[in-house]
Amino acid sequence: MDLSLAEQERLKKCETMPKKNIIILGPPGSGKGTQSGRIVNDFCYCQLSTGDLLRDNVARQTPEGIKAKEAMSKGQLVSDEIVNSILLNAIRSPQCARGVIFDGYPRNEEQAVNLEKLLENEGRNLDKVVELKIDEEALYDRIEGRRVHLSSGRTYHVKFNPPRVEGIDDVTGEPLIHRNDDKREVMQSRIQVYNDKTKPLVSFFSKQGKLTTLDAMLPIDTVYSNIKNVLI
Ligand code: AP5
Numbered sequence: 091m092d093l094s095l096a097e098q099e100r101l102k103k104c105e106t107m108p109k110k111n112i113i114i115l116g117p118p119g120s121g122k123g124t125q126s127g128r129i130v131n132d133f134c135y136c137q138l139s140t141g142d143l144l145r146d147n148v149a150r151q152t153p154e155g156i157k158a159k160e161a162m163s164k165g166q167l168v169s170d171e172i173v174n175s176i177l178l179n180a181i182r183s184p185q186c187a188r189g190v191i192f193d194g195y196p197r198n199e200e201q202a203v204n205l206e207k208l209l210e211n212e213g214r215n216l217d218k219v220v221e222l223k224i225d226e227e228a229l230y231d232r233i234e235g236r237r238v239h240l241s242s243g244r245t246y247h248v249k250f251n252p253p254r255v256e257g258i259d260d261v262t263g264e265p266l267i268h269r270n271d272d273k274r275e276v277m278q279s280r281i282q283v284y285n286d287k288t289k290p291l292v293s294f295f296s297k298q299g300k301l302t303t304l305d306a307m308l309p310i311d312t313v314y315s316n317i318k319n320v321l322i
Contacts, residue, residue: 104134104188110321111135111214113192113205115291116222117284118277119229119236120306121313123245125222126193128314133321135189136180140197142243143176144168149240165271165279167287170200174208181212190214198287202294219295220317222306226281233277237266251310 114122126137147155154176158168181190196202209216235248239259246253246266254260295301302320306313
């Protein structure tokens with residue numbers, strides 16, 4: 091397939107960027123998916139969102155998806171066994187050759203230890219962990235206004251990052267959805283799970299000297315430019 095000139099230039103620019111495996115850590119709605127999409131574009135890393143991978147398995151009703159569905163609808167974590175098996179296949183794909191962004195993984199200390207082992211077995215290292223820090227009240231606004239293109243994971247916001255045409259994905263022209271777990275009640279449980287299980291990873295990775303904390307209350311472009319400074 092012939093690539094457009096713009097696409098050829100993008101790929102050429104990616105080759106000047108460092109190869110890295112990174113984690114984007116932050117509560118639901120902090121902007122992990124939004125920022126990962128931009129990193130994918132500029133650095134040609136693959137984005138492994140365990141949330142997107144799980145939603146895809148739920149939609150296709152795979153055995154893993156059927157088991158994951160109930161936990162997800164309550165805002166609880168899916169079992170490590172299911173998440174790990176989904177992740178391993180994804181890491182080996184050719185799109186991940188220049189680097190991986192782990193978006194929404196790991197979510198507890200067991201997953202963090204497992205990720206380190208998994209990367210080691212694949213001959214890779216974990217280079218950086220970027221924490222997106224945000225006030226809890228801001229999360230509800232972000233989540234309630236979020237609209238998602240399910241098959242690509244592309245994310246918009248009715249106010250902060252609207253699509254060109256309301257309710258429609260800019261790239262494919264397909265409809266956007268409001269995620270089932272983006273309701274206020276489920277959100278409360280997701281935030282609590284983050285605070286109880288995932289937030290301790292901040293000190294886990296800080297002890298390893300890999301953590302950088304960024305202010306995720308800033309506008310999307312400013313947050314991204316700060317992430318780029320960390321990666322280059
Ligand atoms: P998942 O899909 O990973 O959800 P999450 O971690 O809760 O994160 P979100 O996707 O809600 O938020 P985000 O940080 O990506 O924010 P976004 O960029 O969209 O997980 C869902 C479920 O799957 C879990 O609850 C669990 O059940 C299960 N699961 C997933 N991984 C698992 C694992 N490893 N183990 C076990 N279970 C797992 O931004 C939000 C909105 O804000 C958007 O509309 C965006 O446009 C807007 N926005 C972003 N940045 C800004 C900004 N700077 N200013 C203004 N608006 C902004």
